[in-house]
Amino acid sequence: MSERYPLIAITGSSGAGTSQVSRTFAGIFRRENVRATLVEGDAFHRYNRAEMVAHNQRNRHHHPDTSLFGPTTNLFAELEQLFRDWTQHGTGRYRHYLHDDDAARAHGGEPGTFTAWQDVPADTELLFYEGLHGGVQTDEVNMAVWPDLLVGVVPVINLEWIQKLWRDRKERGYSTEAVTDIILRRMPDYVRYICPQFSRTHINFQRVPCVDTSNPFIARDIPSPDESFVVIRFRDPRGVDFPYLQRMIHDSFMSRANTLVIPGGKMELAMQLIFTPIVWQLMERRQKALTTGA
Secondary structure (H helix, E strand, O other), X not given: OOOOOOEEEEEOOOOOOHHHHHHXXXXXXXXXXXXXXXXXXXXXXXXXXXXXXXXXXXXXXXXXXXXXXXXXXXXXXXHHHHHHHHHHHOOOEEOOEOOOXXXXXXXXXXXXXXXXXXXXXXXXXXXXXXXOOOOOEOOOOEHHHOOOEEEEEOOOHHHHHHHHHHHHHHHHOOOHHXXXXXXXXXXXXXXXXXXXXXXXXXXXXXXXXXXXXXXXXXXXXXXXXXXXXXXXEEOOOOOOOHHHHHHHOOOOEEEEOOEEEEEHHHHHHHHHHHHHHHHHHHHHHHHHHHHHOO
């Protein structure tokens, strides 16, 4: 954590909804004139797309559960080094992963590859991470100690699988059987490295469908926000104005002393109400530290 160099990290598994949270923060940054640099977790994968395919083929017999969730296929040390360098010195190195043709054209590369490493821009006021591993802890690294705000985004597991099945079949052309194999193969790393993060986050957003998702592998559609609730858990509820949030978010209620439940369609509003004051506080603290030389 740093007064001069604030860091916000959004962590959640593939298809969990971290992109929606990132879009909300991007809107807050624009509105509040915060110069934020986005770091995508995919840029810290160890292998590009072709290399990952080759890696899986080489290891399919000896290590069939290799996935993008664990340390074998990610640069955990380099990611923590970025977090440390930024929060301590306002510096650091990162890169981009070129997911598609649009990203490749924007950065001058090939889809499925990485750009060259580059320095965090000198005019950056806040570093913003979005990916799989913002709160990962192993014997060698501990990402969770660096962010000023660590947010977890995780739907209930059946809904997560439905969202992944739909995305991979529609956008990547995978069969149901292929996506099911991916889910099974990455489960050990999901349990070891993804799930434990959500006990280290400051705030969790968990979407819970109110329709039957008992068999996610035959679901015909993704439950809509209006067919869901969102459970928002605050690790430390002190200072959270729950009565204000309940007044502003119609039909919300408290299920525990640190937990607010809201209609799924109100998630964007809730994020705006919760995150905007936090960004204000981080930027005010930064300005004070810069002014006083602390």
